[in-house]
Amino acid sequence: MSRLVDWLDSRTGVRSLVHEVLFERIPGGARWRYVWGSTLTFCFAVQVITGIVLWMAYSPSATTAWESVYYIQHEMTGGWLLRGLHHFTAQAMHVLLVLHLLQVVIDGAYKAPREVNYWFGVVLMLLTLGLGLTGYLLPWDQKGYGATKVATALMGLVPGVGPSLQKLVVGGTEYGNHTLTRFFALHAGLLPALMVGAVAAHVALFRRHGITARQPLRRPEGRFWPDQVLMDGVACLAVLAAVLYLTLRHHGAELHAPADATQPFNAARPEWYFLFLFEFLKLEVLTSWFGHHGELVGAIIVPGAVLGLLAAMPVLGNWRLGHRFNIGFLVVLLLGSLGLTFRSLQSDATNAGYQAAVRGATEASARAVALIKANGGIPPAGAASLLRNDPATAGPRLFAQHCASCHRYDGHDGQGTVAAELPSAPDLKGFGSRSWLAGLLEPSKVTNHAYYGGTKFKDGKMVKYVVGKLPKRHASNPGALEAMIAAVSAEAALPAQRDQDAADAALLEKGRSHVRETFGCTDCHAFRKPDDEASAPDLTGWGSREWVVGVIADPTHVRFYGSRNDRMPSFVKDGRLTDVEAGLLADWIRGDTDAKAVVQRAARR
Secondary structure (H helix, E strand, O other), X not given: OHHHHHHHHHHHOHHHHHHHHHOOEEOOOOOHHHOHHHHHHHHHHHHHHHXXXXXXXXXXXXXXXHHHHHHHHHOOOOHHHHHHHHHHHHHHHHHHHHHHHHHHHHOOOOOOOOHHHHHHHHHHHHHHHHHHHHHHHOOOEHHHHHHHHHHHHHHOOOOOOHHHHHHHHHOXXXXXXXXXXXXXXXXXXXXXXXXXXXXXXXXXXXXXXXXXXXXXXXXXXXXXXXXXXXXHHHHXXXXXXXXXXXXXXXXXXXXXXXXXXXXXXXXXXOOHHHHHHHHHOOOHHHHHHHHHHHHHHHHHHXXXXXXXXXXXXXXXXXXXXXXXXXXXXXXXXXXXXXXXXXXXXXXXXXXXXXHHHXXXXXXXXXXXXXXXXXXXXXXXXXXXXXXXXXXXXXXXXXXXXXXXXXXXXXXXXXXXXXXOOOOOOOEOXXXXXXXXXXXXXXXXXXXXXXXXXXXXXXXXXXXXXXXXXXXXXXXXXOOHHHHHXXXXXXXXXXXXXXXXXXXXXXXHHHHHHHHHHHOOHHHOOOOOXXXXXXOOOXXXXXXXXXXXXXXXXXXXXXXXXXXXXOOOOOOOOOOOOOHHHHHXXXXXXXXXXXXXXXXXXXXXX
């Protein structure tokens, strides 16, 4: 072994190199405050290693990016672990950068003759932020897609070249393949190459000038080996332990639903290390002081000025009070950033719309996984096509867009937002079920706003019947009302009641006779046979998928409300919804959202 080492040393001078690296002088001895640079180098090495392995399974295009990340996260052996290490190590780097910058400035290690090395450190900080920004888009999920649109829109504010710069980065006017491939080229190619060069220059300059120790020295001079190496190793292990803990706790990094440019994403936010800037742009003082230029000032001018001050620190540090000013500026900047970040988190925590959007995003993520498993894999059209044909995903959105101006769904708009005004049409949560129908036939409920209270039918024949005749007939025929409700509700064939309806076959048969004989429902409604004299909606198939789709398509049809229709638009007939969208909305209202059933229906279309 020694002969091999001798041979290598004669060709490379490895012994002198190792000696120079390990036995570097450390004025004042090894210190824990010196570990930050080594932990950052360690994190960057982890990023490079995990990034290369992830690259082997990643496919950067708008139709394959999310799908390949899904494969990494859910199917590739250890893929979730790799993603988690890559993701959370990137988070750790931003924290370590701040700590390293504070240590350098407090120790005065930015002053002459170390100015150039300090500037390389600032460049490394910007490159790290750039890596975080470009990596955010690569999963091509709704969260990264929405946040990237917000970030790139800020480029358009740069005076003169802004629109051209934004178009260059996006790859045109639309976000798509060119956007993704450019961000991937930056994230996996250009920025890492610049990072390697900057790290090499930073380390070389550091070796040239050595460690700057705080004066006065309290301990004798030490060497890098073994004390500082041990401290650096312990610090790197601590960082790795924290990253592993977060990775195991979250089972890798989160993956939202695949990006869909046709759908808004109201939960779009930048990563936490950009939240302070996001919140800063929302400050009213920018608008009150600078008017319509407030966004330009907040997004471009102020950050540019802060960056300029950071770069000027070595110059300012030459003044008598300059060093204290630099420390004070960093402390104020850090506290301000933390305050704005905390304010942003608090604002989101109390924002009902944002919280509803987050819940929807979480549900959509889980739903995408369930649909893929039910489908036996991702279809050629991509994972987003599964969600577009999924009532659990599309239903709440369609309801909020087209129905929530009159109806409610369990008191909200289908997506969790509760309106202040009362609804003017029935609440459709549980529509078709026995409990929903029982509420409609309850004299104390039929006229409240969950049913007919906001409609023109509140003074109609149905309400008068429920309030007047129905209680008397119910009292003289115990059990008949329950049987009748079960029979009519069974027409809906709701998945949630399928087993109960099958078990109550005898009760349903009795209930059908009560519909006609005991309660006289067929005086107005048709039920299980044609009736040209019927003046109210057909109870045959009431609440079924075909019945609900029919009402959505054209409530003025003679089978439903005819000329007595109360303001409800003919959504399909008027072209507001397609037949497929009406079906998705009907399936969601009816609770027919089993993943396997959804996939089978989509395959039959």
